[in-house]
């Protein structure tokens with residue numbers, strides 16, 4: 001039981017009376033449950049910093065009045081039955097005046113508009129509305145082993161604040177090596193900062209690289225998670241179209257300080273940015289002293305041809321902050337992501353991390369290092385690429401079979417979702433009626449959306465259920 005007692009040493013009321021009153025009120029108000037164990041007089045006197053005799057005096061009074069009872073050898077408890085003479089226990093009533101709760105919020109707080117990220121998942125629905133890893137296919141036993149091994153690290157490592165906010169050094173080494181192997185990112189471990197997912201990376205970019213009121217270029221359509229961060233930070237979003245080669249350079253405003261892009265697999269259209277466009281974007285950013293934020297959120301899952309190299313690795317001096325995450329290749333609740341930074345930006349990111357939350361939890365970082373160094377991650381990715389690749393094919397085939405020329409499918413070369421544009425305008429209504437959840441891409445556009453475009457996440461839906469879902473859509 002928490003003592004939850006506050007003593008006022010300056011009060012004219014004796015301390016034992018204050019203790020007595022606090023417990024009495026707490027018991028009557030139901031804050032301390034009947035039958036609950038009381039701290040011993042020794043524990044309570046130590047936690048309050050008062051003499052043990054003072055606490056004992058208060059307990060004696062509570063015992064005498066029937067609020068407490070003792071059990072030989074077991075300790076002191078809140079009485080199971082309160083004396084009748086006390087009448088109805090006082091409950092804490094929710095009578096706090098709402099006028100006094102009229103807090104003034106900051107502009108930042110007022111600009112926050114998202115409560116929960118995911119739409120509710122109604123029972124009986126086939127859900128194409130999430131592009132998350134299939135948790136049933138994750139090697140949980142191996143992860144448990146890595147976690148167990150991590151817990152054997154010396155107590156001084158496990159229990160203290162980490163030595164530096166940048167992240168566990170062996171993990172940064174593993175991440176740098178992995179990115180160089182798989183994504184052609186050019187970096188050393190000194191340029192890697194471990195963060196709580198890409199979301200924190202994007203949040204820090206917005207705070208550290210732009211001022212409220214600054215203009216930032218944003219793919220249109222684009223990722224809502226980033227859009228909400230930029231909006232909350234008071235940045236002015238400049239939408240730039242996405243064509244079959246990626247973000248349209250002609251749409252960029254020269255005063256934009258940041259350009260947010262998803263070049264490997266544009267979110268949500270799935271377009272891969274062409275080499276020519278990448279070079280143009282790099283040249284544009286250099287010319288206008290803008291920073292490119294490369295969000296490489298799901299590029300590990302490329303189904304045809306080798307993975308596309310990252311924009312970051314195309315030049316030594318690319319003005320790029322590369323953001324990556326373990327949410328798609330491991331599981332999202334891990335909350336571990338990273339940024340790869342030009343060396344000059346490492347210190348500001350480290351400072352921001354220290355101020356925000358000190359560092360990412362250490363046990364998970366150690367376990368992840370083990371998981372990577374044992375080769376489990378890359379084996380898992382190879383297996384998932386096959387699994388998701390088959391599901392993607394089943395989805396594409398089913399859409400084409402059911403809708404034939406009435407559907408155009410985008411972005412199926414990579415990732416965990418596709419975007420489909422239908423000629424048939426009744427698809428969404430039919431989806432709802434037939435219990436299929438799909439995501440309307442219109443929400444991802446700034447300004448007017450073309451309409452009738454929907455996203456289909458396939459990574460965590462079985463082949464059988466995918467076929468059934470698309471059949472229901474076409475009915």
Ligand SMILES: Cc1ncc(COP(=O)(O)O)c(C=O)c1O
Nearest residue numbers: 197198199223267297325327337
């Ligand atoms: C475009 C994009 N970026 C980043 C993320 C990953 O976010 P996090 O690493 O915070 O889980 C997602 C997740 O859905 C995403 O869709």
